[in-house]
Amino acid sequence: MNDEFEPDEGGEPEKIDLSGLVGAIQPMADFYRTQNAELMKQLAEAVIPTERIGQAFARQIFESSGLSDRFREAMEPLHERLREQWRDLFASIGSLKDRIYPENLRDAEPKLNELKELLLEEGIPLMWVPGPKVVRALLDALDAIERRRIVGRRWRGIVNDCEAVVRSVDHPGLLEARDFALDCVSALRDGHTNPAQALAANLLDSLMHAHFEKDDRVKRTSNKKGKAKFDLNDYSVREALTFAPVWYAYAEFWVHKGDPIPRMFARHASAHGVSRTQYSRINAVYGLMLAASVMKFFDVELER
Known part of the structure; x- marks a missing residue:
């Protein structure tokens, strides 16, 4: 001046x-x-x-x-x-x-500590799927055991929620992936839970490889024992809430090191630890939710 x-x-x-x-x-x-x-x-x-x-x-x-x-x-x-x-x-x-927030979270008003527990400590996807009633039940549940039971009891409705979100995907670069996600939906409904889980796990991995450069993908999936957890502060809000449970699903797992096969859905264990411990209908639903959530994230964020 x-x-x-x-x-x-x-x-x-x-x-x-x-x-x-x-x-x-x-x-x-x-x-x-x-x-x-x-x-x-x-x-x-x-x-x-x-x-x-x-x-x-x-x-x-x-x-x-x-x-x-x-x-x-x-x-x-x-x-x-x-x-x-x-x-x-x-x-x-x-x-x-x-x-x-996507529509399924707008009425729930989750607290940050609730989100961190469900996303990072239990690997439950909440972005776009499941529907608002299931989200409310998960937030009201007393502990992780009850939340897993909720997914098990309401799996048909959750599959319907995933189908609706997947069908809303219309980005040209995601149409092939969308068809595979719908195959996963059909497999679950027909009782083919093991093929559904295997497809969901590999579809999730394919989406991560297709739409992230290596360094960005590794940052979001590097869940190693004794290392820092996924940091919500490093990402935009929508990305943080979408990929926190993806990080959980990529928990380190090595057969040759004698790692115990996890009971919760895990991408690496689904590929390298095929067993009755890892494969279940509940885990197939978790895998489908993750694939649907990540696919919708890219549908919203990718340039057209």
Whole structure:
């Protein structure tokens, strides 16, 4: 900013002392900067209520909603329009969940600690599938054992949910994969659970290889013992919630090291540990949910 006005003809420039103005504006700038950080947290908690939320994940929610730009716009003009812009800004919060969550999660209002437990500790997909009633039952369940029983009892409805999501996929690069997912649906309904699980596991792996470069794929599937867990803060909100259970499903498994075959669905164990321990109808449903969720993610995110 120039602190001089042009002089009158024949006169000296009139120098303006701005020190007082700067001193008056600085506290206001500090206030808005503080409010920006607090608002990000409040907006994030409005979508994913929790007592503790990572700052980076809060920022992802805030920015992915498109409200960050509107917030900056509302902060810039310090005049009468400010009040109106604030009103428009907070009116947008009501639709924030619709922009981040798929339809099956919008009414559930899951807390972040609930999401982390189901996605990272139990490997249950929640993005796009299963349907809202099953999501609500899973969130209300007391523990992992009950949640697995819910999947076992409601498998037919979950398969229907997966079919509906898979049929909604229309990206040209996913049509072949969509047909294989529908084959998996048919196999489950016809009682061919073992072929359904094998197909779902390999379809999931094929999707990851087809649509991620090696480094990006490895980052999302490197679930090694003693290593860091999948970090939600490293991804956009939609991507974090989609690929956290994928990371779980890629748990390290080595036959030659004598690793016990896991009972939960695992991609590597489905390929290299074929057994009654790994293969089951429940695990086939888990595999189908993962494939359907990842496929729909690419359907939404890939360029057309």
